[in-house]
C-alpha cells in the first residue's frame with residue numbers, strides 16, 4: 695500500500711475549528727470509545743466519509759490519544775476501482791494508515807455509509823465465542839428487546855426495526871491480517887444486504903451508518919444488546935422469544 699503525498703500535503707484538510715469536522719470528530723469519538731473498552735491497546739478505530747473524502751486513523755497508535763494532524767485523508771475518486779494500492783491526498787509525516795482501511799472503504803463504497811466504527815468490545819467477542827459453542831454459528835439473532843429499535847431497517851430502507859423484529863448480525867471468521875477480512879466482510883454484506891454490522895469471531899465488530907450519529911447510535915445499541923445477550927445466556931434465557939405481537943392488555947388481564 696502506498697501513501698503518496700501531495701507536495702503541500704493538504705494539511706488544511708485536517709485543520710478546522712469546527713468540532714464536528716471529521717478530523718476533529720475521529721479523535722474525540724475514539725477518546726470516548728476508549729472509555730467504553732472499545733478501542734483499548736490500539737485495537738479498533740473509526741473512519742468518517744465526507745462526500746468524496748475519507749478520514750482515516752494511523753495504524754498501531756493509541757486511538758484515544760491521536761490528534762487531527764495524525765489523520766490520513768483519501769479521495770475515493772482518485773482510487774483504482776479495486777481500491778487496492780491506495781493513494782492519499784493527505785498523510786502525516788510518519789507511520790501508515792489503519793489496517794482497517796479496506797474494511798471501512800467497503801462500508802463507504804458498498805453501503806454509502808458516512809461513518810464506520812470498529813470495536814474490540816469484549817461483549818462482541820464473547821457473543822462470537824458463545825456462538826462458537828453452537829457449531830460456529832454465523833448469525834447472532836435477538837428479538838423482543840426494546841433496544842432493537844435503535845437499528846435501521848436496512849440499506850436504502852427508511853425507519854427503524856420494531857420491538858418484535860429480529861435483529862440479525864452475521865459473523866465472519868477472524869484472519870491473521872486485518873486486510874484479509876475484507877473479502878469476507880463484503881461477502882457478509884452481499885448475503886445480508888440490510889445489516890449495519892458484521893461480527894468478527896474472537897476479534898470484535900464493524901458497525902456503519904449513513905452518518906456519524908447513526909453509526910454511533912447503532913454501535914452503542916449493539917454493544918448494549920451483546921452485553922445483555924451474554925448475561926441472558928448466563929441466566930439460561932434464550933435470545934429469541936416467542937412473544938405474540940398482541941398481548942392482552944393489563945386491564946383485560948385484571949378482569
Ligand SMILES: CSC[C@@H](O)[C@@H](O)C(=O)COP(=O)(O)O
Nearest residue numbers: 735736737738753754792793794
Ligand atoms: C491490538 S492490534 C489490533 C489490530 O490488529 C486491528 O485488529 C485493529 O483493530 C486496529 O488496527 P490499526 O491498524 O491499528 O488501526
Ligand SMILES: [Zn+2]
Nearest residue numbers: 737738812898
Ligand atoms: Zn481489529
